[in-house]
Amino acid sequence: MTHSIPMQKPVADVSPWHIWRQWVAANSLAEVIGLGGSALIGALLFQWLGETAVSTLILAVVMILCGTFMEGVLVGLLQWHVLQRPFPSMSRTSWVRATAVGAAVAWTLGMIPSTVMNLTADTSSTPPTEPSNLVVYGLAAAMGLLLGPILALPQWTVLRHYVKSAGWWIPANSLAWAGGMIIVFMGTSLIPPEGITPGIALLLLVTLAVAGAVVGAVHGLALVWFLRSGE
Known part of the structure; x- marks a missing residue:
């Protein structure tokens, strides 16, 4: 016999748009x-290990771990800090764990194409043709559309105990990350062949800030809708 968890309503006196700005x-x-x-750890490790098949695999594993524990856990913590106001009974552990799990799966799937391409390039005598920016940004959007739901699905398992329409969290993340990934790829395209300078590093940080803000703004609209619906 299964027991359903009762729906826990959000706090009524919370301003949805104030929460959105914090989000x-x-x-x-x-x-x-x-x-x-x-990205910094990955760049330093790449310079230290060089370009070999073994270093490519090591770099992929390290990036997945960094994405899980640095990005996933940190995103979960900061998001929970905002969510605890409208949802004071939400467990920090449950939200952070869900976010980290989603990040781990998304990073694993996201690293597969570049890792395979690098391993193939190691054994290929012909350098690959660089795709156009339009193709790159199209692929970036597609990556966001696919990986966004993967990031959102574990969070949905937590959010569904607080809002009845939590299923919309998944497509909201898909759209959010489609836009976010385009901005991230636009930023990385600015890296010159000679490497990252302090000016380029600052520009990349600004790019990440904008990408994160766009992602938060888009799926934050779903959060506003949840709160305004009074669910």
Whole structure:
């Protein structure tokens, strides 16, 4: 016999748009520190290990771990800090764990294409043709559309105990990350062949801040809708 968990209503006196502004800021900061820190570790490790098949696999594993524990946990913590006001009974552990699980799966799937391409390039005598920016950004949007629901699904298992329409959290994340990934790829396209300079590093941090803000703004609208619906 199964027992359903009773729906826990959000706090009524919370301003949805105030929560939205906090949500956007939290996601922006989390991506700057989490994704930026993961990228920094990956860049340093790449310079240290060089380009070999073994280093490619090591780098993939390290990036998945960084994405899980740096980006996933940090995003979960900062998001929960905002969510605890409308949903004071929401467990920090449950939300952070759900966010980290989603990040782990998304990073694992996201690293597969680049890892396979790098391993193939190691054994190929012909350098691959660089795709156009339009193709790159289209693929970035597609990646966001696919990985967004993966990030959102574990969070949905927590959110559904607080809002009846929590299923909309999944497509909201899909749209949010489609836009966010385009911005991230636009930022990485600015890296010159000679490497990252302090100016480029600052520009990349700004790019991550904008990407995080866009992601938070889009799926934050779903959060506003949940709160305004009084569910």
